[in-house]
Amino acid sequence: MMIEALLAVTLVGALVTFVAPNRIAGKLAFGISLIPAALSLWMFTAFDGSGNALLDGELAFESQFEWIQLGDYTISWLVGLDGISLPLVVLTTVLTSLAIMSSWTPIDERESQFYGLVLFIEANLIGVFTALDFFVWFIFWEAVLIPMYLLIGVWGGPRRKYAAIKFFVYTNVASLLMFGAFITLVFGLGDVTSFALPEIATAMLEGGPDGFAGLGGSALASVVFVAMFLGFAVKVPVVPFHTWLPDAHVEAPTPASVLLAGVLLKMGTYALLRFNFTMFPEQVEAYAIPIAAIAVISVIYGAMLALAQTDLKRIVAYSSVSSMGYVILGLVAYTQFGVGGATFQMVSHGLISGLMFMAVGVIYNATHTRMVTDMSGMADRMPVAVGILVAGAFGYMGLPLMSGFFGEFAIFFGAFGSGLLAYSQLFTSLAMFGIVIVAGYLLFALQRTVFGPYHLETDYDVGRAPLHDVAPMFVLLGIIIALGVAPELIFDMITDAVDPILENGGDA
């Protein structure tokens, strides 16, 4: 029942915060958020699972009971953790706490509602990463939309309404597509009588679907695979379904951006890994080349877009698109290092992009502008914050001894030698060029904003950032370096959960 406890604490916390007076809401929410963080860290230490959650592995903190009987089909509350989901849960809880602290400065209206929503998001994210029944998982998956819509809409920037509705509708349509596809698959699977993912995965790997409405089994599998891939592609996002992301990122308030980039984007890749890349090994093999092509395009194209931006948040937003491309590449490589590295990269990118958004936010709090052209020489006025920004930027460039490097290296290494993906060497080498472009645009941005003689278009006097703005970034930086120096901390449990996937295809 640990997971239920985790969810309950967060949800109740959200309610309490929602009705709390604005003055104390921030501190209160932070205090509350420490509980799930502590819980999840404890779970991290007490983790005793092994294998993959969907492929009859040993789940940690599993609990299950029937919920709804839909005709012959059972919908049951089924939650549990394996080596893939646990790091993401920890990432969620920790990042939320830090995001809350980092929003003490920027959020100065309707605080209680704001922090309540943030905690509500946290709860749903935890649910997404722990739920193992399709409907339960989908509830959490969709429930994220409401708070995110409001966070962007209420506390966002000038074009917040447009960005919010775009995010809301776009991602929801994708979810519907994915839902329909998956349900079709379930009905196509003859003997399955529940929506529990493990059962479905097993059925998929043992024989696959019988067919549906005149569609043959393998044809159905392919259709569903493609439809679900498209559905998740929006959430990830990969080119060309990415356009909601920059708008959402730019308009969202800093902490929302932190969660958006840090965790929400990982929902998409996580789902891809859980569904497409676990249940459809044959389709993965069949569609490896197009997927890899999409991945490479996302990397290069996203990086090029970032190069053209002058808004710091937009730069980071597009670079997220680029980074997610790496993750897709790692997944489609279908090797231990590829998939494991991709999962690691999810966590790593969550930390680093979170750090970047926080740093940008701190600068914004002081200058009230994010335009590269509006400022220069910030390092002169806020050395510490800028120092961390620079560190984060180098982390983003995949500097060794920071988590980003291991993620990327593992992906590249895994992809390069992939036996499943044809021309993998070519794809990998192309994707790797991203590390040059990323250095390009980040260094350009740094040179123009934080270095050079001090100058600011907006008339605010910039001073050093308060401690509670900088502290979260230090924590993140610490984690990033720790994971960079000793990736084994989580890579072992990840690979342990990844291996069963690869036994059904690919060649680890």
Added chain:
Amino acid sequence: MNVPIEYFVLLSMALFSIGLFGILTRRNALMFLMSVEIMVNAANINLIAFALYHGNLTGQVFALFVMALAAAEVAIGLGIILVLYRNFRDVDVTVPTTMRW
């Protein structure tokens, strides 16, 4: 002498169509109401004729119900037409168009 059932059906259908035509063309609320009545009665003809045809009374009984209900409907209708006149100083059904789209 017994008339083939088809004739009754044709008659009722004709009546029904007349009523429908009235509804589509007449703008006076009362005429509209009457047209509806004609349509209902077309149904009644059917019911009674078929009752004869099938040799059970269900149809005839139901016809009585229908008449009663039609009367009630007219009652309500007249009431509404009354307030309509009070508000719009007219019983033309095409006049009230404050709500559209």
Added chain:
Amino acid sequence: MEGLFDYAPAIALFPLAAFVIALAFGPKLPKKGAIPGIVATAGSLALSLAMVAAVAGGEEGYYHTTLFTWAAGDAAGEVGEGIEFTFGILIDPLAALMLVIVSLIAFLVHVFSLEYMNAEGETGLPRYYAGLGLFTFSMLAFVYADNLLMAFMFFELVGLCSFLLIGFWFRTRSAPSAAKKAFLVTRFGDYFFLIGVVAIAATFGTLQFAGDDSFVAAAEAAIDDGGQLFGFDAETWVTITGLLVLGGVIGKSAQFPLHTWLPDAMEGPTTVSALIHAATMVAAGVYLVARMFGYYALSPTALAIIAFVGGFTALFAATMGVVKDDIKQVLAYSTISQYGYMMLGLGVGGYVAGVFHLMNHAFFKALLFLGAGAVIILMHHEQDMWKMGGLKNKAPVTYYTFLAGALALAGIIPFSGFWSKDEILYDALIVGTEQPLIMAAYAMGLLAVFFTGFYTFRMVFLTFHGEPRSDVAEDPHPVGWAVKFPLIALGVLAVVAGVANLAPVAKLTGLEIEFLNEWLSSGVEGTTYVAYTDALAAVYDTGYIGTESTTVLIAAGLSLLLAFSGAGLAWKLYNVPEPVAHKERLGSVRETIESNYYQDEYQVWLAEGLTLPLARAADRFDQTVIDGTVNGVSSVSLFGSDRVKRIQTGIVTNYAALIVTGFIALVIVLGVLGGWFL
């Protein structure tokens, strides 16, 4: 003696500690963090010397250990089942030698900084010393890395540190841009390096430099059984991967065409330049080639390319050095040129020669830069040589040490530079007699000697000789012991370091005095000089002009002749009371040379003239086409909605009509399907 090896990790960790201390407590410390740095580097130096002793003393002759496993898993490559990415230490003669060089230079630079930086009332000194500490740490760790990945990681960190230190004066416009350029250009090289690392790991399932489970051994085996690797036959694949790694080397060691960052890097403090050029960043590239020399030895193509690039760069850079007015610029191009020599040396199989020159160059280039630093102090931060002159008498120590360095650089016998450079050229010559390509490389290297001699002494004469050409030159700012001590120390080394390997003498007299040869001949099986010579025997066949000794004499003679003529020309032109510029004599070439053969221009164009517009185009495409489609869908639906709701006219008769119509439509559809109307 082996016991000492247990302290090996500390060599790198000392500077790291210094970095942390300077960063955390720098502002509160007396010298703003200089003291911890000096202590740490001194410690590293001591330990490095201990390592040398241990390597010399131990019967094994090297030290190899794995510190901890970074990541391990199943490899999905052509060879090998599982793969382990580890952090390990490999201290063999080569590494030990390099450790000493690096820690020594770092130590001296720290000392020098005491006066060069602190005395000038700089702000942000903790940042400076933290940077130096991290820099030294990264380089030392890179030097005794026992596998290619670890090497790559610290190779990258070195790049980061150079970024931080070159951009030390971040309040200016130029420094940050130079820093960015340095990082970007080297990053571009490292892109290939990383592909190389990944490829080698994926191919051989190991990244170890030395030992039986090294990728070098694996590659050798693969070539021997002549199998296919990733669709190529083994040797080609080795060549490809080797060249990919070489990309990183070319970037870091500023070889053509990725040399453009280095001159700009002069924006950093001179001390940093000394460190970068002599011992750390630039040296890292060449050291890497030496480190994995066994791998290149398997591929003649790769070697030839290394040699040719080296030779070309040597000449190319030397010519540019001729026309520079800024003392540091001259040194910068001399650095590029000198590393070209090392590449040439290694490329032609002159393993010892290359390493030898790496060592000597470290000493005299550090000396020259620190000397230049001293001059800059004297001149109150004036760097234009035309404003100097006549410093000879006013600052004798600086002058004589600088002179020693200059002689070494110019390759004048018997200064250290001569011996190593001559050995390189000799090795190039004997190979060149058999291989025209190498001969060309040799020719270029040889020609470069002349230019080297010229620009070196042009610099010396303009700076120290003649009449003072500015007021500051009249009464220069005095320099203290912190400046003099490093200069003297390095000056001595610059003079005598050549003794380490008097190859020509040995060849002529037959004396056993090639100490470096012997030093490098021990070590891990397969990474020794001996092993390399065997391997190379298969690659290059050498030939003599006449006998060996005549060849030696010809080589030495030629290079000396050219060096002297270059120096002589400089003496004639510039060793006069009132020297004047003679550039116009270059005529049409001048423009080209002064603008560095437009190397910067085309690279900047690639970045800002090609890539940026491309990015903007992509952005426009994204905004209009892709996002346009998304918004288009929504606006279309909303327009549709606006039309749909017009059906509700508000006139009840229309409603009735529409109802009937709709109903009839339904009747018709089903009626036709159901055949009711028949």
Added chain:
Amino acid sequence: MAVFELPDWAALAPALILVATALALFVIDSINPHTKNRSLLAGTTAVGSLAALGVAVWFMVAGVGTPTAAGGRGVVELFGGQLVVDQMALFFMTVVSVVTALVAVASYDYMGDHAYQAEYYSLMMLAATGMATMAAANSLVTIFIALELASLPSYALVSILKDNRGSVEGGLKYFLIGALSSAIFVYGISLVYGATGHLQLEAIADNLQGAGEYGGLLGLGILMLIGGFAFKTASVPFHFWAPDAYEGAPAPVAAFLSSASKAAGFVIAFRVFTTAFPLEPTTAVIGVDWTLAFIILAIVTMTLGNFAAATQDNVKRMLAYSSIGHAGYALIGLAGLSADGGEIVMGAAMMHLLVYGFMNTGAFLFVALAEYWGVGRTFEDYNGLSNQAPVACFALGIFMFSLAGIPPLGGFWSKYFLFTGAIQAATANSAMLIVAAALVVNSAISLYYYARLVKAVWIEDPVSGRDTLAQPTGLYAAIIFAAVLTVVALPVFGPIADAALEAATVAIS
């Protein structure tokens, strides 16, 4: 248990209680005409409907109407099968009475200063009685009577604000279209009677073959019946009254009609088409699968409703169109039927109508609250209401997101079960895939305009110079109750799903 002693007719208790309440209200009115004692009247109404609700739920739990095979007390047939009380009947009686209760409580404030209190409440109860009877009606006779019993008071309720042009116009349109539809409906009845010679549903089913050469006649009759249902459920093409009537009517009445009346319309549709016209024999006679009609209607209805709603400026009208859209969703329940099952899709439709009863009523009641405040009717007028009335706006957010089918709210289950059911039905009839696709497109559109209302109250900056807003007890109570039901529906959806699915299974078999 007590149920043993009860006679069969007691199974109708919910309907009876409702009618009794109506009579009680008449009594009160006749004792004291022009009484303004809102508490008494509204109280009586609320108590009556809650009692009906309680009894209906109790019966369901106690197993009344559950086939004895399923361990229940058996389906109760009254008056020779003219009325039947089975799970479906009870289920919809529940829906009707819960909506009635909510509306009654809300009216306490809304109709506060209205002249004819008693009439209002008694009309509402009579309409409710009619709807409850519709749930139980098992013969075209009773169906028609019940339907009129439900409709006639509704006409009056819509136009009850006699001096309000909107109300009168709405009432007029509602009445005229209603009259037309009922004429068509009764004519359809006559044709069916002609073809089969019976009006009792089972009897019709038994005598379908007799229709023989009158197949076309029967088909036409069936379509005309569909017309009648379409009017009651506000489905295309008989939906035209809905937007105007809802907009013009007092908001509580609009809530009542859009939730309860719609549900009642669906229950007779379900019953008639499952009982009287089982697919295979009917198809054999009329030569075409009648689900095709519902597939077309479902797609057109949901599309038209949602698209028309997307660009409305008037909130009430937007809700009106959205209720048309939801009618389209519920129609899937009939479209998805097939010879071999379809209980999931039909059950899902029932669940949807129940949850819709909470969320849609709640939404309309919020509009009632806004009208009570007099802040205006357009989206702009609603801007920033959350600053003055956070609780009510929070509830509104719940209703909107639930209508959009976004978890964690009750609307999620029913909508996605409909989706699921539609896809499952596609195994038998691949045309359902089109319906599913239409559902996707429409829910995307609906998301847009529901979010738009949330945006207005939560995101937009408040209209300047709006003074503090009152907190009418009744309205708030009703709204919050509806909101709580909507939220609680998510975790405790199990029983609801079971009830609906069992009812559907029984009805289909």
